Every structure is written in C-alpha cells, then in structure tokens.
Amino acid sequence: MLDLHKTLNSLKDQAEWVGLRRVKETTTYRTFRDEKPDRNSISSDDGLMIEVLCNGHFGYAGTSDLTSSGVQRAFKKALLMAKTASPFAAASFTTEHRPPQQGRFESPALQSLDTLSVREVSDILCEATKAMNLSHKMISRSATAMIIDTEFTSVSSSGADIFQKFSIVNTDLSGTAMESGETQTRSENGGLARCFQIGAEVFNRNEILDRSRKIAEEALELLTAENCPDETMDLLLAPDQMNLQVHESVGHPLEYDRILGDERNFAGWSFVEPKDFGQLRYGSPLMTITFDPTIPESVASYAFDDSGCKATKEFLIKDGILLRGLGGLESQSRLNLPGVANFRSSSWNRAPIDRMANINLEPGSSRLEDMIASVDRGVFMMSNKSWSIDDYRNKFQFGCEYAKLIENGKITKTLKNPNYRGTTIKFWNNLKAVSQNRETFGTPYCGKGEPSQVIRVGHTTPYCLFQNIEVFGA
Amino acid sequence: MNFIETMKHTFHTVADHILNQLTDGEDATLNLYAEESLFVRFNNNKVRQNTDVEQRSLSLVLQKAGKTATVVFNLTGDSQEDRHRADEWLSLARKEVEELPLDPFQVPIQNNGTSDFTVKGSLLSPEDVIQAITEPAQGADLAGLYTAGPIISATRNSKGQSHWFATENFFMDYSLYNGQKAVKGVYAGTEWNQDDFAVNLAQSKNQLALMDRPKKVIAPGSYRAYLAPAAVAEMAMMFSWGALSYNNYKQGGSALQKLADGDTTLSPHLSLRENFSLGLTHRFNSLGELSAEQIDLIKNGQLVTFLINSRSAKEYGIAGNGAESSEGPRSLEIMPGTLRKENILRELGTGLYLSNLHYLNWSDRLNARITGMTRYACFWVENGEIVAPIADLRFDESLYDCLGANLLAVTDFQEVEPQVSTYESRVLGGSRLPGFLIKDFKFTL
Ligand SMILES: [Zn+2]
Numbered sequence: 001m002l003d004l005h006k007t008l009n010s011l012k013d014q015a016e017w018v019g020l021r022r023v024k025e026t027t028t029y030r031t032f033r034d035e036k037p038d039r040n041s042i043s044s045d046d047g048l049m050i051e052v053l054c055n056g057h058f059g060y061a062g063t064s065d066l067t068s069s070g071v072q073r074a075f076k077k078a079l080l081m082a083k084t085a086s087p088f089a090a091a092s093f094t095t096e097h098r099p100p101q102q103g104r105f106e107s108p109a110l111q112s113l114d115t116l117s118v119r120e121v122s123d124i125l126c127e128a129t130k131a132m133n134l135s136h137k138m139i140s141r142s143a144t145a146m147i148i149d150t151e152f153t154s155v156s157s158s159g160a161d162i163f164q165k166f167s168i169v170n171t172d173l174s175g176t177a178m179e180s181g182e183t184q185t186r187s188e189n190g191g192l193a194r195c196f197q198i199g200a201e202v203f204n205r206n207e208i209l210d211r212s213r214k215i216a217e218e219a220l221e222l223l224t225a226e227n228c229p230d231e232t233m234d235l236l237l238a239p240d241q242m243n244l245q246v247h248e249s250v251g252h253p254l255e256y257d258r259i260l261g262d263e264r265n266f267a268g269w270s271f272v273e274p275k276d277f278g279q280l281r282y283g284s285p286l287m288t289i290t291f292d293p294t295i296p297e298s299v300a301s302y303a304f305d306d307s308g309c310k311a312t313k314e315f316l317i318k319d320g321i322l323l324r325g326l327g328g329l330e331s332q333s334r335l336n337l338p339g340v341a342n343f344r345s346s347s348w349n350r351a352p353i354d355r356m357a358n359i360n361l362e363p364g365s366s367r368l369e370d371m372i373a374s375v376d377r378g379v380f381m382m383s384n385k386s387w388s389i390d391d392y393r394n395k396f397q398f399g400c401e402y403a404k405l406i407e408n409g410k411i412t413k414t415l416k417n418p419n420y421r422g423t424t425i426k427f428w429n430n431l432k433a434v435s436q437n438r439e440t441f442g443t444p445y446c447g448k449g450e451p452s453q454v455i456r457v458g459h460t461t462p463y464c465l466f467q468n469i470e471v472f473g474a
Numbered sequence: 475m476n477f478i479e480t481m482k483h484t485f486h487t488v489a490d491h492i493l494n495q496l497t498d499g500e501d502a503t504l505n506l507y508a509e510e511s512l513f514v515r516f517n518n519n520k521v522r523q524n525t526d527v528e529q530r531s532l533s534l535v536l537q538k539a540g541k542t543a544t545v546v547f548n549l550t551g552d553s554q555e556d557r558h559r560a561d562e563w564l565s566l567a568r569k570e571v572e573e574l575p576l577d578p579f580q581v582p583i584q585n586n587g588t589s590d591f592t593v594k595g596s597l598l599s600p601e602d603v604i605q606a607i608t609e610p611a612q613g614a615d616l617a618g619l620y621t622a623g624p625i626i627s628a629t630r631n632s633k634g635q636s637h638w639f640a641t642e643n644f645f646m647d648y649s650l651y652n653g654q655k656a657v658k659g660v661y662a663g664t665e666w667n668q669d670d671f672a673v674n675l676a677q678s679k680n681q682l683a684l685m686d687r688p689k690k691v692i693a694p695g696s697y698r699a700y701l702a703p704a705a706v707a708e709m710a711m712m713f714s715w716g717a718l719s720y721n722n723y724k725q726g727g728s729a730l731q732k733l734a735d736g737d738t739t740l741s742p743h744l745s746l747r748e749n750f751s752l753g754l755t756h757r758f759n760s761l762g763e764l765s766a767e768q769i770d771l772i773k774n775g776q777l778v779t780f781l782i783n784s785r786s787a788k789e790y791g792i793a794g795n796g797a798e799s800s801e802g803p804r805s806l807e808i809m810p811g812t813l814r815k816e817n818i819l820r821e822l823g824t825g826l827y828l829s830n831l832h833y834l835n836w837s838d839r840l841n842a843r844i845t846g847m848t849r850y851a852c853f854w855v856e857n858g859e860i861v862a863p864i865a866d867l868r869f870d871e872s873l874y875d876c877l878g879a880n881l882l883a884v885t886d887f888q889e890v891e892p893q894v895s896t897y898e899s900r901v902l903g904g905s906r907l908p909g910f911l912i913k914d915f916k917f918t919l
Contacts, residue, residue, distance in 0.1 A: 037574060037575055042570065043546035044546065047548060064530050064551075065552065067550055070552070088608060090516075091522075117573065140725035261617060265658075268832070349898075386845070387835055388835040390833070390847040392654075450619035451527075454897060
C-alpha cells in the first residue's frame with residue numbers, strides 16, 4: 001500500500017529535508033507453564049515516522065495511518081513540530097546529522113524462523129516444562145519464546161536508502177521450587193538474557209530439555225543451600241551477570257544524552273563529565289570496553305543507526321582509561337566529542353535517542369579454572385535477578401539467582417540469595433582477572449527516554465574476578 | 475470528526491465486520507487501544523525533541539473448541555482499509571486456533587455489560603505549548619516531558635459486550651536543577667490552567683531554593699525517615715510488581731507470601747485499596763469485566779484479598795475480582811492516617827525527609843525486602859528543623875519492617891500521583907497516597 005520512494009518524492013520539495021522511516025515488527029510470544037499453554041499471541045506493529053528539518057530543528061510525526069491522507073496529515077504535523085520548536089530548540093542541526101547512506105543488513109539466521117510451525121514451538125516449550133518436573137516441590141515450571149521479525153526501512157530527501165531486517169529470538173526457562181516456607185527460582189540466565197539474532201536453529205529440542213532439567217535441579221538445590229555470607233571478599237561473576245554489570249555501570253553512564261542532561265528528569269544524569277574523556281581511569285588496566293556492532297549473534301548488531309550513520313566497532317574504554325562515549329551525530333556535535341552510531345528508536349512511533357547497542361568487555365588472558373584457583377575466599381555468582389543503581393550511576397546493588405562459595409582455590413558449596421553492592425569506579429578498579437572465553441547475552445528491555453522506549457541491547461563478556469567486594473545474603 | 479469520533483466509528487465498523495464473520499463455535503473479544511499524542515521533551519528549558527504520534531492497535535482474542543488465540547494489529551483509522559486488515563488477521567487467528575493445544579484455563583467469553591464514557595478535555599493547542607511552559611520557567615534549568623492528547627480504551631465481544639472509555643488528558647512531568655541539586659514536579663489533568671501551572675512551578679522553585687546549602691553526607695545506618703507521597707508512590711509500585719497478584723502468590727513469586735500465609739503482619743496503620751472513584755482510569759478490564767468501585771486489599775495490616783483475574787480464578791477454583799491479567803492495582807489508594815502536615819517535621823525530630831525515591835527492586839522477595847535510592851529533594855532534619863540537603867543514599871529494607879512495626883504514622887492528607895508512563899503508549903491510571911513516618915529505616919550505601 002505504501003511506497004516509501006513515491007511518498008518521499010511527493011513530500012521532499014515541501015521542506016529543507018525529509019526523512020521517512022517505516023518499521024514493521026511482528027512478535028510471536030509463546031509461554032507454557034506446567035505443560036499447559038499460558039500465553040500465545042502474535043502482535044504486529046506497522047507504522048511510519050516522518051522527520052522534517054526546518055530552521056535547524058528536526059520535527060517528528062509518527063502514524064499508524066499509512067493511507068495517503070494519513071501520511072499527508074503526519075507530514076503536516078512533522079512540519080508543525082519543526083516550525084513551532086525551532087525558535088526554542090536546545091541545539092541547532094543540519095542535514096550533516098543525517099548522512100545519505102545506502103545499504104542493507106540482514107540477521108545471520110541459519111534456518112529461517114518461517115520453517116517452524118506453531119506446533120513445533122509449542123511442543124518443545126511444553127516438553128521443557130515437563131522436563132523440569134523433577135519433584136512435587138517444583139511449584140512453577142515455565143518456558144517462554146519471543147520470536148521477533150523486524151524490518152526498518154529508511155529513505156531521505158538527501159539520498160539515504162537503508163533496509164535492515166532482524167530475526168530475533170528471546171527464550172527463557174524458569175523453575176520455582178518451594179518447601180517449608182522457602183521459595184527459590186532458577187532461570188536459564190536470568191530473565192530474558194538469552195536474546196539473540198538467530199534463526200530456527202535456536203530451538204534445539206535436546207539441548208533445551210537438558211537445560212530445563214539442570215534449572216530444576218539447581219532450583220531444588222537452592223532450597224537447602226546456605227545463605228550467601230555477609231562479608232567483604234573476592235567476587236567472581238559469570239557472563240550472565242556481567243551482562244547486567246556492564247549494562248548498568250558502564251553502558252548507561254557513558255550515554256551522551258545522559259551526560260548532556262536530556263535524560264535528567266527520567267532515568268537520570270551521569271557521574272561522567274565531558275572532560276573525563278581521554279583521561280578518567282574508569283577501571284583497572286584489565287578493563288577494555290567496546291561498542292561492537294559486528295558480533296553476529298548479538299542482538300544489537302546492525303549496519304546503520306536511525307540517523308543513517310554507519311556502525312563500526314569503537315573502543316570506549318581501553319586498558320581502564322575512558323576514551324569515547326555513546327552518542328550519535330547530534331550529541332557528538334553538541335559535545336564536540338567523537339561517538340558511535342547509536343542514535344536508535346524503539347519503533348516508528350518514537351524519535352531516536354542515544355542508546356546502547358552491543359557494549360562488550362574484551363577478553364582477558366586468564367583461564368576460568370585458574371581464576372577460581374587464585375581465590376582464597378570468595379563467591380562465584382550467576383544469573384541476574386535484582387538490579388538497582390542511582391541516577392548518576394554510582395551506587396549499585398545487584399542480586400543473583402545462584403552462587404558457589406570458593407575456599408582455598410576450590411568451589412566448596414552452593415549459596416542462595418547472593419547479592420553485592422558497590423560504587424562504579426571503585427568496583428571496576430578492583431577488577432583483577434578477566435577470562436579468555438566470552439559469552440553473549442543481552443536484554444530486550446532496556447528502558448529510557450521521554451516519551452519512553454524499550455530497546456534491545458547485547459553484551460558479550462568474559463568471566464571477571466573482582467577483589468574487596470561487599471557481598472551479602474538474605 | 476476529531477480523533478476520538480473517528481476512532482469510535484472505525485472501531486465499531488471493524489468490530490461489526492469481524493464479529494459478523496464468526497461461525498458456529500467461534501467467540502471473540504476485541505480490544506482497542508488508541509492515542510493521538512503530542513510529546514515535547516525539554517532540557518535546560520529548551521526543546522530537545524518534539525513528536526506527534528497517532529497510533530491505534532486492535533487485539534483480537536479468538537476462542538474455539540477450548541482453544542485460545544490472540545492476534546494484535548494496527549489500524550489506520552480508515553474503515554475500508556481496516557476491514558481489509560481485519561480479514562487477514564482473523565484468518566491468521568483461525569490458523570493459530572487450529573494448531574495450538576487446548577487451553578484449560580480459558581475464560582469463556584460472556585457479556586459483561588455496556589458502558590460509554592468520554593471525557594472532553596481542554597488542552598493547549600500544539601502551537602502554544604512550548605511558550606506556555608518555557609515562559610513561566612524562564613531562568614530555571616528545567617528538564618522534562620509534556621504530553622497531551624486523546625487516549626481511547628474500548629472492548630467488544632461476540633456476546634454483545636461493549637465498553638468505551640476515552641479521555642483527553644495531559645501531564646507536565648519535570649525537574650528543576652541547581653547544579654546537581656534538583657526537585658521534581660508534576661502537573662497533570664484534563665484541563666490545562668496556566669495559573670495552576672505557574673503555581674506548581676513556583677512551589678518547585680521554592681523547594682529548590684531550600685536546597686541551596688552544601689549537601690550533607692550521611693553515613694549508612696538506621697534513621698527515622700519521612701517519606702512524602704511521591705516517595706510512597708515509588709514504594710507502592712512494588713505492590714504492583716507481582717506482590718498483590720494471586721497467580722504470582724500461587725506460583726511462589728509474591729513478596730506478600732508470608733503475609734498471606736499468616737507468618738507475619740503489616741502495621742495496623744496500613745490500609746490499601748483499589749479505588750476507581752479516583753476517576754483516573756476505567757473499571758473494565760480486557761475481558762470487559764467491571765471491577766467493583768472499591769476493593770480492600772490490605773486493611774489495618776491484614777491481607778484482605780489478592781487481585782484475582784478470571785483466568786487465575788478458573789485455574790485455582792476461586793472467585794475472581796475483575797483484575798487485569800497482570801493482577802496489579804490500576805487505581806491504588808493508600809488510606810490516610812492522623813499525622814498533620816504542620817506536624818511532620820516535629821514528629822520526624824531528627825532524621826531524613828525524603829521527597830522521592832528511585833529505582834526500587836526486590837533484594838529478597840520472600841522477605842519483601844527492597845532496595846533503592848533517595849532522589850531529588852531529600853533533607854537532613856535535626857530537632858524538627860531542616861538542616862541541609864543530603865548526598866543520595868541507598869536503602870535496603872523489608873516492607874515487613876518499614877510498613878510493619880516501624881511504621882509510626884501516616885499523614886492525614888493524600889496526594890494524587892498520576893501515571894506518567896509512556897513506554898510504547900501512554901498509560902491510564904494513577905494512585906492516591908499519603909506520607910509515611912518510619913523509624914529505623916535502613917540505609918546501606
Ligand atoms: Zn538499560
């Protein structure tokens with residue numbers, strides 16, 4: 001019905017610059033609980049965002065009305081947005097902030113998700129909940145798959161022409177065990193951390209059933225485990241917790257729109273100031289952080305951001321020193337600092353803002369077994385379950401599902417209710433070992449912005465060992 | 475026709491079109507959510523971004539032979555085009571229903587009545603918004619979001635049920651800054667009044683002036699604390715996070731498990747209820763069921779009922795109470811107590827006056843323990859006098875303590891905290907809350 005190029009041709013002479021971004025997304029959500037269907041839905045979202053530049057200000061209007069009269073009406077509104085706000089604008093922009101890039105991107109799925117029938121997915125999820133039924137103590141057993149098919153198409157009056165197609169699957173397996181007043185939940189890697197650009201190959205029946213049994217075993221094991229001790233000691237974090245640690249204490253504080261104060265009324269400001277880039281010692285020399293859109297399975301790999309800027313791998317922190325922040329072309333010119341291609345919108349109904357994408361911790365030189373062997377007394381925590389950090393991203397407290405006590409270089413017992421707290425810079429300067437091997441996780445639900453948007457981010461991280469951390473139990 | 479009138483026509487045309495096509499054994503519920511929104515984001519009292527959005531989404535729940543399929547798609551507002559889309563999605567729903575397994579906890583579709591309610595607002599015209607906000611805020615470092623326009627929520631089903639709720643509302647959710655010291659303000663309603671906004675802004679400016687002293691660093695420990703209604707609102711959100719959900723309770727995920735099982739109690743000063751007479755949202759849920767106007771949830775520290783959706787009711791063989799599927803409060807009220815506004819500082823004596831909290835999460839769900847931060851206008855108080863704003867603190871505290879034996883008093887006044895969530899769409903609802911005076915509130919970092 002809607003031809004973007006024809007529509008652009010009909011509008012482009014009526015403003016200094018016009019951009020059209022159509023987003024079509026279909027989300028299939030399937031949950032089974034205790035071998036029964038719990039939630040099954042197919043949701044589609046399809047709309048158009050029109051951007052207009054007028055007197056240095058971009059105005060936005062989004063609509064789900066893709067008829068020609070609907071598009072005309074949205075265009076007039078975008079023009080009105082640009083004109084009414086330009087005398088009051090916080091910054092002045094030009095067409096330089098919307099490069100005329102052309103190109104395509106497609107997720108590297110081995111096997112198309114279309115090859116999976118409703119019944120195949122349902123059967124695997126149903127069987128997964130059955131595989132968790134190891135004991136009558138398992139009071140809740142659930143399996144969820146969220147299958148997402150997204151197409152972003154952008155064209156602009158200055159010549160941009162971009163098509164990006166994403167095939168994304170999020171899965172979660174979760175089991176809750178209960179006995180005499182104690183309740184413990186174990187999931188696969190904490191919430192929906194298994195969030196990948198992948199195809200139907202993700203639904204490997206045998207692997208999923210093995211993982212389901214392991215989750216139930218660990219939930220049952222936690223019922224009789226000791227509480228995590230309250231003590232300051234070594235802390236070893238698995239990649240499915242580093243996922244959250246990097247996200248909250250590195251990703252968010254480095255976002256330029258936070259540093260510029262755009263986000264102050266909502267998620268908050270940042271302890272990082274513009275003068276810190278190039279000199280702040282963020283962490284120990286073992287800490288190297290990248291913006292990396294090139295990891296194939298990671299959920300926020302892409303070729304272009306929503307301004308049309310080409311995405312490339314960049315070092316944000318190198319050997320512990322802060323080099324570069326997370327900001328798209330608009331923030332880069334407001335701050336006069338280099339940035340990355342991260343000007344992203346959640347969908348057609350939101351203007352792009354500075355977001356994380358894939359924010360990764362580069363691998364170190366240690367082997368996991370040597371890291372464990374190096375610990376006299378410490379806790380090894382896995383899978384995030386609780387997160388909280390202040391509005392400047394300093395004081396945090398995080399909790400995990402499952403932990404092991406390490407004594408004299410050996411894992412000795414399982415611990416329940418593990419938590420730790422700290423402040424960002426001090427914590428990262430206590431980083432004393434980083435593993436060679438890395439794992440990729442992410443989240444489909446990073447929230448930010450006014451109006452608010454959730455966006456998908458990926459984090460590829462190693463196992464990390466920190467010293468002198470305040471650890472505690474329930 | 476304006477947005478609401480156009481959508482009413484479109485919704486009924488599309489609903490008739492779908493419902494008329496259903497064959498024997500098929501039943502369906504249709505839920506419409508639509509909004510036309512103006513969003514203006516401010517930083518430093520200037521416009522960072524402004525966006526107009528028209529969005530309309532229709533969900534179709536199809537039931538047949540004990541199976542349930544749900545499909546959701548966007549409408550354009552053009553009846554012709556939307557009937558065409560409806561045909562495609564109905565056929566997809568039929569395909570789903572064929573392939574899915576039996577849904578044993580399906581709630582049979584029934585006629586839950588009819589209602590038709592539209593609130594006509596008086597909103598600023600889009601051309602006037604920016605000046606109306608920036609002019610009275612001149613000289614202030616203001617950051618925030620103005621949002622306004624119609625919101626529609628409606629439901630129909632194949633048994634004849636039909637509910638329509640539309641409102642035209644706005645909010646200005648903002649902060650004022652003096653360097654790293656800040657205060658929070660919200661002005662919301664259905665009729666913009668420029669003088670009321672100016673008064674709201676002036677109050678915030680006065681509060682910011684109170685913060686113009688060096689910040690005091692408070693060591694971690696237990697302190698007497700007063701939580702103003704906006705801070706209580708953050709804490710009350712934890713009751714929406716699974717705590718009052720009956721299904722969560724049965725699945726081992728409710729933080730109120732120990733209260734429900736009679737293992738512990740909350741303070742006799744604490745009473746919570748769902749109260750739709752606040753007028754912030756509609757009573758019908760997505761099944762079209764009408765909740766009672768008021769439902770006591772916790773009364774004098776005792777759990778009266780969880781929120782129970784009809785699907786949970788069917789699964790566990792008990793009666794439901796018209797809750798939404800998320801089983802969280804939609805229009806929460808915490809009942810007032812006896813502490814008068816003018817006595818707050820005196821009763822607090824020496825401790826912390828907390829206007830706002832930030833980023834709460836469970837730190838030990840089974841023991842209803844939460845962690846979070848202080849934010850915005852928070853002060854150190856000595857002998858009933860404000861001494862200085864504080865450097866923000868992290869707390870880690872069980873609701874069973876701070877809303878149990880340590881809850882000393884509840885204010886005799888309440889404030890309405892409007893819902894300001896805009897994830898994906900603008901959300902209806904809000905809460906009405908008092909302030910709490912608490913002893914030994916635990917700060918850890
Ligand atoms: Zn986030």
